[in-house]
Amino acid sequence: MRSSISPNICGETSGGTCPHTLTHRVGDKAVVCIAAVGSVLDVCANRKNCEKDLKKKLLRELRDLIHGKVKQMAFAHDAVRVLQCYIQFSNHEQRQEVFEELKDDILSLSKSQYGRHVVKKLLVYGNKELVAAVINRFKGHVRQMLRHAAASSIIEYAYNDKAVLAQRLMLTDELYGNTYTVCKSYEFNTLEKVVRTNPDKLNNIMDEMKQILTPMQEMIESIRQSVVYMAHTHDGARVAMNSLWHGTAKDRKVIIKTMKTYMVKFAMVSSFNHVGENILESLDEVVGNKYGKKVLVYLLSPRDPAHLVPEIIKVLEKGDGNAHSKKDTATRRKELLEVVSPPLLEYLCNNAAAMAMDKATSVTISDILASACGDLRPAMTAVAQLANQELVPGGIKGELHMAEHPAGHLVLKWLIEQDVTLAEAGKEERFGRILVDTVGTNKMKSWAKVNRGAMVLCSLLNSCDKSVAAEVKAALESIRSELSSISNNKGVEILLENLNK
Numbered sequence: 001m002r003s004s005i006s007p008n009i010c011g012e013t014s015g016g017t018c019p020h021t022l023t024h025r026v027g028d029k030a031v032v033c034i035a036a037v038g039s040v041l042d043v044c045a046n047r048k049n050c051e052k053d054l055k056k057k058l059l060r061e062l063r064d065l066i067h068g069k070v071k072q073m074a075f076a077h078d079a080v081r082v083l084q085c086y087i088q089f090s091n092h093e094q095r096q097e098v099f100e101e102l103k104d105d106i107l108s109l110s111k112s113q114y115g116r117h118v119v120k121k122l123l124v125y126g127n128k129e130l131v132a133a134v135i136n137r138f139k140g141h142v143r144q145m146l147r148h149a150a151a152s153s154i155i156e157y158a159y160n161d162k163a164v165l166a167q168r169l170m171l172t173d174e175l176y177g178n179t180y181t182v183c184k185s186y187e188f189n190t191l192e193k194v195v196r197t198n199p200d201k202l203n204n205i206m207d208e209m210k211q212i213l214t215p216m217q218e219m220i221e222s223i224r225q226s227v228v229y230m231a232h233t234h235d236g237a238r239v240a241m242n243s244l245w246h247g248t249a250k251d252r253k254v255i256i257k258t259m260k261t262y263m264v265k266f267a268m269v270s271s272f273n274h275v276g277e278n279i280l281e282s283l284d285e286v287v288g289n290k291y292g293k294k295v296l297v298y299l300l301s302p303r304d305p306a307h308l309v310p311e312i313i314k315v316l317e318k319g320d321g322n323a324h325s326k327k328d329t330a331t332r333r334k335e336l337l338e339v340v341s342p343p344l345l346e347y348l349c350n351n352a353a354a355m356a357m358d359k360a361t362s363v364t365i366s367d368i369l370a371s372a373c374g375d376l377r378p379a380m381t382a383v384a385q386l387a388n389q390e391l392v393p394g395g396i397k398g399e400l401h402m403a404e405h406p407a408g409h410l411v412l413k414w415l416i417e418q419d420v421t422l423a424e425a426g427k428e429e430r431f432g433r434i435l436v437d438t439v440g441t442n443k444m445k446s447w448a449k450v451n452r453g454a455m456v457l458c459s460l461l462n463s464c465d466k467s468v469a470a471e472v473k474a475a476l477e478s479i480r481s482e483l484s485s486i487s488n489n490k491g492v493e494i495l496l497e498n499l500n501k
Contacts, residue, residue, distance in 0.1 A: 055089065062086055063094055070101035080114040087121040095126055099133060106137035110151040119154055123162050134158070135167050142174040143212065152223055160235050177208025220247045228258045245319035283347045287355065293364055299340045300371035302333055341372040345379045352382040362407040366414040369431070370421055376429040380415070384431070384438035387412065391446040391453055403453040416459040423464055432463040441475035448476065448483055454491030461498045473499060 066073060066086065073079035087095055099122060102109060109115030122134050135158050138145060145151035159171055169189055173181065176191055183198045183205075195202050220243045223230075227243050230236030244252055286292030297307045303316060320329065327335075348355065348368055355361040365383065369376055386408065391401040402408035415431040422429060436444070444460075447453030460472040476483070476499055483499075486492045 059086070059090055059094065063090075063097070067097075068101070070098050071105055074102060074105070074109055074115045074118045075112055077114050080118060083118055084121050087118065088125055092127055092130070095122065095130060098122070099126075099130060103133070103137065106134060107141050107145070107151075110138075110145060110154045111148050113150060116150045116154055120157060123154075123158055131158075131162050132167065135163055135171070139170060140174070142171050149223065149226075153226065156230055156236065156239070175209065175212055177205055177212060179204040179208055220251050224251045224254045225258055227255050241315075241319065283343065287347070287351075287361055287364060290360065293361070296344065296364060297367050299336060300344070300367055337371070337373050341374050344368050345372055345374060345376070348379040349382045352379070353386055356383060356386055356402065356408050356411045357405055359407045362411050365411055366418055369415060370418055376422075376427070377434065380429060380431050380434045381438060383411065383415065384435045387435065388439045388443070390443055391449060393450050401447075401453070403447045403456050404450045405452075409452040409456050412456045413459045416456070416463055420464045430463075430465050430468070432460055432465050432468040436460070436468050436471055441471055444472065445475055445479055448479065448492060448495060451489055451491035454489070454495040458491075458495055458498050461495075461501075 062082070063086075066083070070083065073083045083098070087098060090098075102118070102122075105115075106119060110119050119134065123131055126134065138155065138158070142155065145155050155171065159168055163171065172191075173184070179201050180191065180194055183194045183201055188194050188197050191205075195205065223239075224243060224247065227240045230239050240255070243255055247255065286295060294307070297304070301307065303313050305313070308316075345368065348365060352365075355365055369379060372379075387402040389401065391403055393404070395401060395404065400408070403412060412435070416435070419430045419432050422431075444457065447457055457472060457476065461469050461476075463469045463472075476495070480496075480499065483492055483496055
């Protein structure tokens with residue numbers, strides 16, 4: 001039964017300021033203020049101790065009041081908040097009634113500054129059938145919506161968070177052109193399948209896609225300030241990637257500026273070539289983050305199969321040769337390496353102990369010294385100094401010697417063995433030489449007392465620097481009989497084998 005008091009949206013006919021009471025008068029007529037009822041519902045529904053009966057009563061009253069006025073409310077800056085609240089707390093039947101009044105206006109609502117929030121509420125709180133009905137309203141308008149600042153966010157949310165596979169395919173189909181549409185069937189319903197079964201149509205599909213996507217430059221311009229909010233999902237990250245690849249210099253500048261505050265969180269391989277330099281301001285966070293370390297590795301050694309799986313490398317290659325990147329890959333890498341090397345080497349000098357004695361960050365040391373350009377000696381010396389003491393098995397006051405430490409001894413081994421790579425790259429520095437000069441062979445003899453220390457000495461005996469190998473071998477020869485008396489130590493066994501070579 002309808003209310004005997006006429007419902008009214010705040011200020012709709014009164015022409016004055018609503019006192020935000022549930023009823024007020026317009027001339028000699030009593031009206032119910034929808035905004036006031038909505039505000040009461042919003043407050044009540046968000047209170048933990050709100051009685052269910054009261055909430056249901058308010059929803060029933062609001063249902064009667066908004067009937068026939070839903071579209072008007074959806075476009076109104078004040079009443080739209082009431083409608084959002086109603087959709088959030090109503091039941092499926094009530095949400096369906098709202099959709100029925102709005103279904104012919106979903107597209108225009110998606111483009112509206114206020115109305116788009118209503119569309120999103122329907123997607124967020126609707127059941128599968130309602131979500132499908134909303135998404136179906138996008139059909140035939142996807143290209144148009146993608147180029148609209150407000151509507152693009154609705155498409156992005158629907159695609160990433162609500163759409164099932166069939167709905168995702170429907171949303172992307174419009175970007176592939178008419179030839180694709182003609183060739184597509186129930187069985188072959190993806191771009192990959194269509195191209196595989198119709199290889200002769202590939203050029204036509206590509207040409208049509210180019211025509212469709214060319215105006216996407218306008219889309220990049222419209223979303224460049226919002227890319228930062230999309231990139232938290234896999235698909236959103238792809239959008240960010242393509243925006244950086246294909247955006248103009250101005251687009252990239254805007255995107256990077258909006259990302260700057262969140263740069264550590266955006267430590268993802270997709271944007272290394274363009275934004276890598278910015279993470280250098282937050283090295284403490286980046287080095288200690290498992291994704292951040294991937295950024296550093298990529299900066300030093302882009303697309304190295306040792307660090308990236310082939311699938312990721314293929315994704316990154318798609319950005320090569322884009323229209324707005326004028327420099328070739330080699331030049332860009334050289335310039336980037338020149339920028340990132342000094343701060344990374346300085347960071348290693350100042351934080352050698354923390355990095356070397358931590359399993360998670362120890363690997364990064366060899367990555368930095370393998371690829372950084374400039375003088376490597378200060379950083380190498382900082383690492384070598386960590387081992388510059390006699391080794392006491394079991395450590396002193398609970399602190400293990402670097403050569404006995406689970407992570408530290410690996411750092412020493414890696415850097416000694418990495419001298420071969422440095423020699424092949426034409427670099428003069430050799431970690432093995434710096435380690436021997438810093439520590440001295442007398443102290444190194446104490447390393448043979450423990451398994452891990454013995455393995456580090458084995459690496460020195462096999463150093464590519466023959467003088468290093470000779471000095472270490474001479475020192476160990478003086479304690480050969482002592483080594484031979486040690487039993488049940490695999491490291492010492494291997495060390496003796498190397499001495500006998």
